[in-house]
Amino acid sequence: MTMMEVLERTGADILNKEAREVFEKAGCWVDGNRVRIPSALSEWAVRTAPSRVTVCDRNGKRALRVETTNAFYGPGQGNTYVIDPMTGERRKPIKADVANAGVVCDGLKNVDFAMSNGLPTDVNPNVAEVHAFEALVTNTKKPIIQSIQGIEQAQAILDIATSISGSLKEFQKNPFVVLLIETEGTLVHSDxxxxxxxxxxxxxxxxxxxxxxxxxxxxxxxxAGAIVVALADILVGVLLGQLVRQGTPVIGGGFFTIKDNENDILPYGAPEVSLMGTGMANALRFLGIPSFGFAGATDSKDSDAQMGLEAAFSILHAGMSGTSLIHGCGQLEYGLSASLALLVMGDEVMGMTRRIIKGVEVNEERMARGVINEVQPGGHYLGEEHTLKYFRSEFWWPSVMNRSRISDWEANGAKTLGQKVKEKTQTLLTTHQPEKLSKDVLSKIKLIIDRVDAR
Known part of the structure; x- marks a missing residue:
């Protein structure tokens, strides 16, 4: 395969000494920082890495079977600004915004995992990820994907997770946190x-x-060339994990975009984002590696038609492509601003997408030949037991989109989708009550936070 040839022929720059030693011991060719990886070793890593990664909720209940046949959705992360869900103000994120993201993710039916919608600026910036994780894990029981900026932060996050699970062994058996490790790519992997x-x-x-x-x-x-480079980069991370600990659960993926030179931005709503993401997901499916993709974002600055078009199109595309974990929903302005309202709208589109992916199930009962004969031509099916049985399960029903008659719509305030989404977001924030952690666990988490702040 081409990406394996790239790693064998061209190689990658490995800037971590311990990693170079691990690769060299395994049979890679090391010349300074450049490491060339034999294709046989890449093939071994692909066979060894689990084809399914099971992620639990905070209570240890299995929530996500992350494999090549399932698709799960969640928000974006790491935004520079947030759109205040109550006032509409665009401002820097604080810890309370991350907590709000946890509450909204917890309350949305089709959002499967949570991520931080921005690094809080009202805490020590050196440990902002740890504070973000605390804000999420205390406000949702759903699985969390957490970015990390260093080993000390990673250890603190793991300490919090094990204080909830009871021990590292119990956490390993039922993990509810997935660490997000990001590389800027192009065959250079930092220390x-x-x-x-x-x-x-x-x-x-x-x-x-x-x-x-x-x-x-x-x-x-x-x-095609971008996907090859991405897959080569991903294989470096997969191989290293398997060499350190065979069977380590790993998910590969990334984010593609283009450069809009006219506006000097990296667009999030461009069709190429979905196109290349689909190509990567398909290649990873062929390799048997669960994939991490991107959808639900927009280059729009407000709740408008462009926002709905770009977000909905990419959510549908990513789901139908079979991407395993799909993040990114709720990001405006090419990823600069986080919008919980867009996440709420995205939840509706995720539900629609899941209904489309479900397709048409065909069996003897669903084909309804006996019912058709019973009703006869010109009859109706409203009173049939068959209709009662399948009326709810076979159809998708909206929560914020409007299907009422115009007179009823006007009588209820003639609210647009944007208005209804805003109201639902605010209602979730004021009424939804996530399951709380015990006082004992909260005390342990506070000690960990105090310790990292003191450093």
Whole structure:
């Protein structure tokens, strides 16, 4: 396969000394920082890495079977600004915003996992990810994908997770946190990035090895070439994890975009984002590696038609492509701003997408030949037991989209989708009560937070 040939022929720059030693011991060719990986070793890593990563909720209940046949949705992360859900103000995120993201994720039916919608600016910036994780884990029981900036932060997050699970062994058996390890790609893997992989593998923590590429700038301009580079980068992270601890749960993926030179931005709503993401997901499915993709974001600055179009199109595309974990929903302005309202709207589209993916189930009872004969031509099916049985399960029903008659719509205030989404977001924040952690666990978490703040 082409990406394996790239690693064998061209290789990658490995800037972590321990990682180079692991690769060399396994039979890779090391010349300074450049490491060339035999294709046989890449093939071994693909066979050894689990084809399914099971992620639990905070209570240890199995929630996500992350494999090549399932698709799960969640929000984006790491935004510079947030749109205040009550006032509409665009401002820097604080810890309370991350807590709000946890509450909304917890209350939405089709959102499967939570992520931080921005790094809080009202805490110590050196440990902002730890504070973000605390805000999420205390406000949702859903699985969490958590980015990390260093080994100390990773250890603190793992300490919090094990204080909830009871021990590292129990957490490994029923993990509810997946570490997000990001590399900027183009066959260069930093010292810190690879140290995170080694940490995750040594501790048996599921991790995502994710690359970010700009077609024509940090990767070839062609979608095929960009996908090859991305897969080569991902295989480096997969191989290292398996060499450190065979069977380490790993998910591969990333984010592709292009450079809009006219506006000097990296668009999130461009069709190429979905196109290349689909190509990567398909290739990873062929390899048997669960995939991490992107959908539900927009380049729009407000709740308008462009926002709905770009977000809905990408959510549908990613789901139908079979991407395993799909993040990114709720990001405006090419990823600069987080919007809980867009996440709520995205939840509706996720439900629609799941109904489309479900397709038409065919069996003897569903084909209803006996019912058709019983009703006869010109009859109606409203009173049939068959209709009563399948009326709810076979149809999708909206929660914020409007299907009422115009007179009823006007009588209820003639509210637009944007208004209804805003109201639902605010209602979730004021009324939804996530399941709380025990006082004992909260005390342990506070001690960990106090310790990292003191450093």
């Amino acid at each position: 810190e990035t690879l140290a995170k992989v080694i940490f995750a593998a040594q501790n048996g923590v599921p991790y995502i090895y994710s690359t970010k590429l700009i077609a024509g700038e940090t990767s070839p301009a062609t979608p």
